[in-house]
Amino acid sequence: MNTSSFSSAPLPGKGVDTAKTFILPDKCFQKRVGCAWGRGNKFTIYPRSQTVSKTPSNTSQDKLLNIRQDILLFTPILRKLVNESNGTFLSLQKAAETAKVSDNQVEFLKLSRQFRSIIRVCIENLQEAASKEENGIEKNNILSHITIFYSIECIWHLCEILYIDNIPGDIVLPYLLEWVRFHFPCHEQTAAQLLEACERGSEEHKDYWDTVVGMVVQGRVDVARALLKLHSAGESNEFKLVDNSLRSMPVYSVYGGISTGEFTISWKHWQAECRSKLSSRVLASQPKLELIMRIIIGDYTAFESIRNKYSSWFDILGGWVMFTAPWSRRHELGGAAAACAGMQASPRSHLDDMVRALLEGDLHQVIHEIQQISDNGWFATHLTDILFHCGKLNIMDKQQTNVTSRLRESLILEYGCLLMEHKSLWSVGLSYLASCPPEGLRRAELILERMPVETEAKAMRIIAEAKKHGLIGVAQSVCRCMSARHLSAGRLGGALFWETLLLDTLPLLESDEAVFTSNDTYEIMLCLELRSSSLDSEKADLLRLALARNLARTALAEGDGTEEQAQ
Amino acid sequence: MPLDVQGTFVSQKINKIRWIAEDYVESKCFFTGSWDDEVNSVKVWSFESPHEEDEVDYPRALSEYPVEGDVTEIKFIDKNKIAVSLSNGDVKVLEVSVYDRQSPLREVFHFKKLHNYGEEPCSCTSLDTLEGDIATIGEDGNVNVLSGRRGEVMHSIKGADSCSLHSICFIKHNEVITGNIRGHMKIWDLKATNNKPAASFLLAGDELAATCIIHHPTQPHIILAGSESGSLAVWDLRMNSFPTSLVNAHSAGVSEMQFHPENPHKLLTCSASGELWDWNMEAMTKSSKGPDNQVTWMPLEDKKAMMVNSLIPALHKPINSLHCDKGRILCGADNEAVYLIKNFKY
Numbered sequence: 001m002n003t004s005s006f007s008s009a010p011l012p013g014k015g016v017d018t019a020k021t022f023i024l025p026d027k028c029f030q031k032r033v034g035c036a037w038g039r040g041n042k043f044t045i046y047p048r049s050q051t052v053s054k055t056p057s058n059t060s061q062d063k064l065l066n067i068r069q070d071i072l073l074f075t076p077i078l079r080k081l082v083n084e085s086n087g088t089f090l091s092l093q094k095a096a097e098t099a100k101v102s103d104n105q106v107e108f109l110k111l112s113r114q115f116r117s118i119i120r121v122c123i124e125n126l127q128e129a130a131s132k133e134e135n136g137i138e139k140n141n142i143l144s145h146i147t148i149f150y151s152i153e154c155i156w157h158l159c160e161i162l163y164i165d166n167i168p169g170d171i172v173l174p175y176l177l178e179w180v181r182f183h184f185p186c187h188e189q190t191a192a193q194l195l196e197a198c199e200r201g202s203e204e205h206k207d208y209w210d211t212v213v214g215m216v217v218q219g220r221v222d223v224a225r226a227l228l229k230l231h232s233a234g235e236s237n238e239f240k241l242v243d244n245s246l247r248s249m250p251v252y253s254v255y256g257g258i259s260t261g262e263f264t265i266s267w268k269h270w271q272a273e274c275r276s277k278l279s280s281r282v283l284a285s286q287p288k289l290e291l292i293m294r295i296i297i298g299d300y301t302a303f304e305s306i307r308n309k310y311s312s313w314f315d316i317l318g319g320w321v322m323f324t325a326p327w328s329r330r331h332e333l334g335g336a337a338a339a340c341a342g343m344q345a346s347p348r349s350h351l352d353d354m355v356r357a358l359l360e361g362d363l364h365q366v367i368h369e370i371q372q373i374s375d376n377g378w379f380a381t382h383l384t385d386i387l388f389h390c391g392k393l394n395i396m397d398k399q400q401t402n403v404t405s406r407l408r409e410s411l412i413l414e415y416g417c418l419l420m421e422h423k424s425l426w427s428v429g430l431s432y433l434a435s436c437p438p439e440g441l442r443r444a445e446l447i448l449e450r451m452p453v454e455t456e457a458k459a460m461r462i463i464a465e466a467k468k469h470g471l472i473g474v475a476q477s478v479c480r481c482m483s484a485r486h487l488s489a490g491r492l493g494g495a496l497f498w499e500t501l502l503l504d505t506l507p508l509l510e511s512d513e514a515v516f517t518s519n520d521t522y523e524i525m526l527c528l529e530l531r532s533s534s535l536d537s538e539k540a541d542l543l544r545l546a547l548a549r550n551l552a553r554t555a556l557a558e559g560d561g562t563e564e565q566a567q
Numbered sequence: 568m569p570l571d572v573q574g575t576f577v578s579q580k581i582n583k584i585r586w587i588a589e590d591y592v593e594s595k596c597f598f599t600g601s602w603d604d605e606v607n608s609v610k611v612w613s614f615e616s617p618h619e620e621d622e623v624d625y626p627r628a629l630s631e632y633p634v635e636g637d638v639t640e641i642k643f644i645d646k647n648k649i650a651v652s653l654s655n656g657d658v659k660v661l662e663v664s665v666y667d668r669q670s671p672l673r674e675v676f677h678f679k680k681l682h683n684y685g686e687e688p689c690s691c692t693s694l695d696t697l698e699g700d701i702a703t704i705g706e707d708g709n710v711n712v713l714s715g716r717r718g719e720v721m722h723s724i725k726g727a728d729s730c731s732l733h734s735i736c737f738i739k740h741n742e743v744i745t746g747n748i749r750g751h752m753k754i755w756d757l758k759a760t761n762n763k764p765a766a767s768f769l770l771a772g773d774e775l776a777a778t779c780i781i782h783h784p785t786q787p788h789i790i791l792a793g794s795e796s797g798s799l800a801v802w803d804l805r806m807n808s809f810p811t812s813l814v815n816a817h818s819a820g821v822s823e824m825q826f827h828p829e830n831p832h833k834l835l836t837c838s839a840s841g842e843l844w845d846w847n848m849e850a851m852t853k854s855s856k857g858p859d860n861q862v863t864w865m866p867l868e869d870k871k872a873m874m875v876n877s878l879i880p881a882l883h884k885p886i887n888s889l890h891c892d893k894g895r896i897l898c899g900a901d902n903e904a905v906y907l908i909k910n911f912k913y
Contacts, residue, residue: 080576083903090883424580424604427884427901455637455654455690456706456731456748458603460776460795461885464819464839486731497730497749497774523729 026063039450041421042068072145073376074422077129081122082419085382086428088114093435096389105166108390112156112164115382119153151351152379154183155370158358159383162330163392169254170329173321177219180318186310187214191223194230202230209288213306216292217319221246224292238286242293245274249296252326260327267326271297298324304343313340314355334360363387364395367407381415381432384408409436413443420447427465434469441469448474453481497527509546518554521547571909572879575626579604581899583641585649586892587611587663594892596629596668598649599899600638602887608633609641609651609661611668614907626905632661632672636688642696644715648675650701654690656682658703660715676718682707690731697737702757704732704745712743712757724755724762736780738787738804746770746777746792754804770800771813781824784831793821797838816875817842822887829893830913837889841882843898845911847874878908 024033024045034048045065073082088111095107123146130142161167161175181188190211194202202208208227215224225246228239250270252263275297277283283290294302303316310316317340321328328336337359341352350372357365371380387393388408397403412432419429430448433440448466453459459482466474505524508515516524525547528540579601587596595614601607609632614624636655644650644660651659660676682691682705694703700721701713708728712721727745734746741757742765750770759765770777775795783789788804797817817838826848827833834846884901891897896908 076578079578079903083576083578087883087902424903431883455692456733457637457639457654457690457692460820461603461839464795 024065026065029063029065038066038068039421041071041418042066071376071418071422072374073378073418074425077125078122078145079425080125081118081378082425082428084118084121085115085378086431088118089382089385089435090431092386092389099389105164105390108386109160109164109166112160112386115386116153116156116160119149119156123149123153148373148375150183151354152370152373152375154351155354155358155366156379156383157183158355159366159387162333162358162361163363163387164390167330169260171252171254171260171326172328172330172333173219173252173318173326176321176333177318180314181218181220184310184312184315186218186315187211191215191220191227195223195226198230200230200234201232202227203232210309212288213292213295214309216246216295217306217316219318219322221249233286238283238289241277241282242289245277245293245296264327271323295319296323300339300343303340307343312349312352313343316340316343331361363393367395371411376418377411377415381411384411409439412436413440416440417443417447420444426451427461430465430469441471444469445471445474449477453478456482506543506546509543509550514550514554514557516550516554518551518558521551521554525551568910570878570911572906573623573909574904574906576902576904577626577628578903579607579610580887580901580903581905582638582887584888584897584899584905585641585643585890586895586897587668588646588892593895596663597626597890597897598641598663599905600634600641600651602637602639602654603901606633607637609638609649609672611663611672612905613668624907626907629669630671634659636690639691640693642694642701644696644699644701648715650694650696650713650715652691652694652703654692656680656688656691656705658691658694658701658713660701660718676715678703678711678713678718678720681705681711681713681720682709692731692733693735695735695737695743697740700737700740702735702737702743704735706731708732708747710735710743710745710755722757726762727755727764728753734777734780734792736782736790738782738790744780744790746780748776749774750777750794752777752780752792768802770794771796771798776820778820779823781826784826784828791824791834793824793836795820797821797840799824799836816844819885822885823889825889825891827891827913833913835878835889835891835896837886837898839885841884841886841900843878843886843889843896843906843908845876845878878911879906 029045029047032048034046035043036046037043045067047062072078091114092108092111095104095111098104099108126142126146126149130139130146133139133142157179161172161179165175167175187207187210190205190207191214194205194208194211205211208231212224212227215221215227225243228234228243231239233239248270250263250266252260252267256263258266274293278290278293278297283293291302291305295306298320303320307313307316317336320340321333321336324336324339325332337356341356350369354366354369357363357369367380367384370383371377373379384393385408388404393404393408394402395404395407413436416429416432416436419425419432422429426447430444433444448462448471451462453462459478462478463475466472466478505516509521525544528543528547577599579599580603581599582602583598583600585598586594587598588594589596597612599610599612601610611629612626613629615627616624634651634653635657636653638651639654640652641649647665648660648662651661653659658678658681659674661672662675663672664670680688681703682689684707689705689707691703691705694701696702696715699715701715703711703713704727708726708731710724710727710732712723713719714721728747728751730747730749730751732745732747736744738744738754742754743757744752744754746752750773752768752770753764754766756765770792771794773794773796777792778795779793781791783791790802790804792800792802794800797815797819798813799816799821800813801811803811816836817840819838819840821836821838824834824836827835832847832849834848835844836846837843878896879898882900882902886898886900888899889896891911894909894911894913896911898906898908900906
């Protein structure tokens with residue numbers, strides 16, 4: 001169902017076979033079937049026999065199958081997401097306009113956060129719906145949507161850190177830690193409980209050590225230290241030694257007045273000290289403290305040994321960067337990702353692939369991956385668009401031509417067309433298509449012309465939108481359609497005021513039998529005089545002549561009629 | 568306190584929105600009518616704060632009444648009864664329970680195919696109510712006057728217009744003014760039997776629809792009409808048939824107007840361009856006495872006298888409806904959201 005040039009001809013190396021096979025459920029489809037496209041992503045399948053059947057009873061079993069793609073975004077909860085994000089998308093296009101003349105990075109960041117908050121609201125709505133849903137299958141569906149949007153928010157947040165946010169000195173660690181804490185909170189509650197209780201001998205709690213180690217790995221050094229003090233042996237030398245090591249860890253701050261170089265030196269010095277403490281075997285009696293020390297000196301095997309306590313490698317990514325290369329810049333995280341991901345051989349999830357690609361800086365791969373998410377392209381479209389406007393996308397095809405804007409456009413067009421299928425969301429879809437001229441407007445024209453128009457109110461809306469985007473053809477064809485309806489209802493006045501039919505009256509006026517009554521003729525005359533500017537003078541004169549002649553003969557004919565009646 | 572705007576997405580394009588007035592307390596519930604969806608409905612909502620300490624109120628749907636076609640207008644007949652016009656040509660009178668807002672709306676009357684092209688359905692585009700009477704208009708160009716109490720059609724003006732009618736307003740008990748798709752305005756004496764308008768005039772020379780008509784709350788001879796072009800026209804019916812003034816206002820069609828119920832100097836308008844404006848009409852309504860002791864209507868040409876505020880940043884989609892209750896304004900829009908504007912000074 002992909003019609004855009006990008007998806008149907010994938011860029012090199014990224015192509016996958018996305019075709020799905022469905023078995024038609026009925027016997028009548030076993031021989032030959034035909035297929036006809038409807039509007040949008042709909043088609044009808046029908047049995048087609050090429051031989052003329054002599055026994056008509058055969059066909060009684062025949063069925064027509066209407067097939068349409070089930071669109072997640074059209075469910076009521078996600079319609080909120082669609083509408084709200086449309087507003088942000090349009091603000092972003094405006095911001096991009098101003099960004100052409102001045103730097104607008106702050107505005108982009110604001111809009112990126114807005115997108116994320118929209119996703120979070122959507123997740124909350126889904127959670128609320130899940131808690132109310134009693135049907136098991138439905139509930140599972142909603143839960144799977146929650147998973148989808150969780151990973152979307154997670155990826156968006158990381159993208160924001162790596163590409164949109166303005167990071168002082170480009171030192172990514174604090175942001176990375178924040179990302180880990182936010183999306184993979186672990187042991188947080190236990191830590192809070194223990195600190196609240198504030199009792200010595202907290203090691204009785206079964207998760208005590210996991211919590212302490214967890215806090216270290218998440219970079220919450222202060223919390224870890226506070227927890228260590230609650231240990232019944234907290235005053236012992238071993239504990240003091242670890243506490244001291246944690247306390248004295250240099251933390252880089254761009255406003256701290258020292259250069260990255262100086263920081264690197266002092267940090268390495270600190271770690272060397274820790275390493276010597278560890279090798280002095282003073283901690284031999286406290287294996288857990290030893291583990292903490294091994295973690296903070298960035299010992300791979302120590303991280304490896306705790307990896308199985310976490311559901312994913314993202315949990316330890318922040319800690320790994322913190323204790324191996326806290327000066328890492330945004331685009332130097334690929335190695336850390338590889339190290340953490342390699343600590344445990346576990347089946348790679350889709351989220352893994354996306355985060356890996358992102359940390360490696362392969363945005364092309366990221367976009368390719370997020371296109372596989374079953375959110376009908378919402379995420380891929382909006383993320384690509386914002387990255388494009390931030391100037392962070394650079395995607396080359398086989399011939400090394402830059403296809404970035406083509407990629408963005410194809411995603412937006414596809415998303416826009418999808419929305420235009422919906423009875424109510426067409427106007428949202430249109431605003432996406434309109435943001436990609438000229439191709440988007442060409443598509444909009446085709447779709448708008450075929451849109452069912454039940455009322456004048458809708459016709460007026462469509463015409464207003466069409467005119468706004470310069471689609472005069474659409475405006476005219478909708479006018480014509482409304483005129484035809486009025487005409488068939490026998491209401492000439494209504495028909496003529498929809499602009500285009502004025503000249504079309506000419507042949508009717510000249511027909512052998514009078515079509516318009518004298519009253520109708522007056523009406524058309526009035527119309528003509530009010531609208532004479534829309535016709536060139538020659539045509540207008542021709543029409544005036546025809547009107548006068550028609551008026552003459554109808555007036556006579558009607559005059560006769562009334563006289564006859566009077567008699 | 569500063570103006571507080573709060574939007575809630577409701578998964579339906581909202582065509583009409585109306586506060587449900589309460590006795591003695593601040594109103595909390597409101598009606599919405601949707602349009603342009605597979606299934607449209609009239610819903611009752613209530614503002615509730617999910618957490619006690621929360622300052623923010625979120626609307627929660629209390630009941631839903633599905634309808635055929637689009638909801639084109641909602642007007643009150645009395646405190647708890649509304650007349651609803653639909654694009655399938657029907658008009659319904661619905662009642663919300665006084666004691667339990669949550670209980671489903673009760674259908675009091677149903678006027679089927681009130682507007683039609685014979686067998687073909689035709690949209691009932693709008694209606695107005697006055698003391699229990701309902702005047703409806705449609706694309707068929709007819710005007711019907713219904714009794715909202717007895718549920719019968721009292722009077723019909725067939726072929727009131729050769730074009731479709733788009734706006735209507737009661738001037739007096741026996742007089743309505745209608746506006747058609749080309750901006751032709753006609754005044755109808757409902758007692759007359761000749762099906763001829765008592766007066767007719769043009770909204771503007773641009774042939775665009777009259778999208779809404781209202782009259783001034785304290786000076787009912789002052790009529791305001793909004794145009795599809797976004798401009799606003801004012802007539803003094805005592806004077807002549809030309810608009811006293813025509814102001815270019817919104818950049819797209821005016822969708823609804825309301826004088827503030829407590830302060831007739833305040834006018835609120837919303838538009839297809841997504842704008843919500845508050846007008847200070849004080850200068851306009853201050854009539855002065857001319858030399859012959861005739862009250863003259865202050866012309867709007869003196870634009871400096873017009874104070875216009877934009878109440879919310881323009882939406883990207885049309886705002887279809889607004890309703891004001893004291894310092895709180897409700898808006899319904901095509902971006903499938905409703906907005907509550909609090910702390911509005913009037």
